[in-house]
Amino acid sequence: MMKQTILRVSLVVAILTGFPGVLYAQGLMDAPSPLDEEGIDEPAGEPSDQEVISQSAKEYSETRRTVELPLEKKAKVVQKKLYPQNLRHELNLFFGVNPADSFVLSLIEGARYSFHINEMFAVQVVGGYMQSFDRDSTTLLTDDVDAGGLAIEPDFIKNSEIEGLVNADFVFYPVYGKFALLSSVILHYDAGIYAGAGVMFQDGGQPHVAPDVGLVANLYLLKWLSLRADFMYYAMITTDKRLQPTAESGADLGDQGQQAIGGNERGGTLVRHNYFITLGVSFHLPVD
Secondary structure (H helix, E strand, O other): OHHHHHHHHHHHHHHHHHHHHHHHHHHHHHOOOHHHOOOOOOOOOOOOHHHHHHHHHHHHHHHHHHHHHHHHHHOOOOOOOOOOOOOOEEEEEEEEEEOOOOOEEEEEEEEEEEEEOOOOEEEEEEEEEEEEEEOHHHHHHHHHHHHOOOOOOHHHOOOOOEEEEEEEEEEEEEEEEEEEEOOOEEEEEEEEEEEEEEEEEEOOOEEEEEEEEEEEEEEEEEOOEEEEEEEEEEEEEEEOHHHOOOHHHHHHHHHHHHHHOOOOOOOOEEEEEEEEEEEEEEEEEOOO
């Protein structure tokens, strides 16, 4: 009995002495923390975590607008040319043909010298010598005319033969690029246009003014060597014999005959259209 009484008293004492501690702890949990009070939640002058995150996001956005976006708009596709031409000299040897004349096959051999002012602009001087050969159509047509009993010279049918040309041009290179050949060889190229004027020679060296325009493309094999292709057009201002029949041939042909061969009583000035396609090899100096 005594032992039971002692145990009961001890239990009551333990409950009475522990209950205030529980109440105190509960009070600490329910009481507002000093850190939550306004003005003292963070040390003075130091931003909160939320403010740091917001500031970082803002700086990233501003950096993308001021740095990345202009680079996306202004960055060049080719940052550095593997085959630069600035202040270099180019010597081109070429061979070509005039495919536009139905009666004469004209072959041209010549050379060009170009000075590249910078990567996009150049000036060039061109000289060429031509050889002309009658096509089969010329022989057949003159034979048919002769068989009809008319005296007509071949020059009434075909253009007078061109013997050579000299001209100067201003060249613009707006295109530079590269491509893969068979997915293993990288080839670089450039392309441009040019315009200028010069002189074409015909009939034993008689000169005629000839404005010209053209297209050019270079395929680079080495820094100092390239394959070059050109398409050239010359508008030669001349007097063609087909427009000036002689009195004898005019009498033989009559008015209809003169009209058929291109007779023009107002004079013989015309523009002869000459087209040339040339291929050649270019040497780019100085050699690096």
